[in-house]
Amino acid sequence: MKRGRLIVIEGLDGSGKETQSRLLYERLEEWGEKVVRISYPRYEKESSALVKMYLRGDFGENPDEVSPYISSTFFAADRYASYKTEYESFYNEGGIVIADRYTTSNMMHQGCKIKDQKERQRFLDWLWDLEFNLYKIPIPDKVMFLDIPPSFSMERIKDRKNKITNESQKDIHESNELHLRNAYEAAVQMVDKYYWTRIDCLKNGVPKTIGEINSEIMKLVMENR
Numbered sequence: 001m002k003r004g005r006l007i008v009i010e011g012l013d014g015s016g017k018e019t020q021s022r023l024l025y026e027r028l029e030e031w032g033e034k035v036v037r038i039s040y041p042r043y044e045k046e047s048s049a050l051v052k053m054y055l056r057g058d059f060g061e062n063p064d065e066v067s068p069y070i071s072s073t074f075f076a077a078d079r080y081a082s083y084k085t086e087y088e089s090f091y092n093e094g095g096i097v098i099a100d101r102y103t104t105s106n107m108m109h110q111g112c113k114i115k116d117q118k119e120r121q122r123f124l125d126w127l128w129d130l131e132f133n134l135y136k137i138p139i140p141d142k143v144m145f146l147d148i149p150p151s152f153s154m155e156r157i158k159d160r161k162n163k164i165t166n167e168s169q170k171d172i173h174e175s176n177e178l179h180l181r182n183a184y185e186a187a188v189q190m191v192d193k194y195y196w197t198r199i200d201c202l203k204n205g206v207p208k209t210i211g212e213i214n215s216e217i218m219k220l221v222m223e224n225r
Ligand SMILES: Nc1ncnc2c1ncn2[C@@H]1O[C@H](COP(=O)(O)OP(=O)(O)OP(=O)(O)O)[C@@H](O)[C@H]1O
Pocket: 011, 012, 013, 014, 015, 016, 017, 018, 019, 020, 156, 157, 207, 208, 209, 210, 213
């Protein structure tokens, strides 16, 4: 039996992950592929209880107050629960899974809390071991990083409601400009180190259209079929 494929759409808040992962899902479904789409964190599920506490600031209003090793265990547990209850057999029987965020979000948003490069790598290696060797969730086949600079990300999310309570109060990452900038810098490093595919979402400083970005994603998916 042939295992399936895991395609991750990654990027900063407001970069277009939901939009693009939905379009990719719809296109593949139209073509008759066996495909599911998953979005992390899964706020509506019990397994995200500690993620919600963390993001709404119950453990500290500043993300840096919470050790990345501790917060990572919350997000990883939600991914494990999702794999075991939602898509393990589908994936093992050859289905295509499209993820809007994955372990890669954790690498960016928790890894960026560690400034010392050796210590950051130690954390990334620990995270890899936790999620892919201990929990044995699938390793992504392809990570597409939707590259928009933090200033565009902040503009896109400024009037948006948070996903935990659906109120205007932002979560502790979204409300922290420095955190978003640090996460972006960390992601740029990871694109090279982990062979993510960077999709430049700007052309001459202006955002590409949703359709243009979708075409680039479709091309990459076709090339890697
Ligand atoms: N290329 C684009 N040009 C202009 N607006 C866009 C583009 N892509 C997405 N948007 C808009 O930006 C907003 C954020 O998009 P989306 O929800 O897809 O981002 P996201 O990366 O999933 O965000 P988050 O991680 O914060 O949930 C939406 O209103 C969407 O319609």
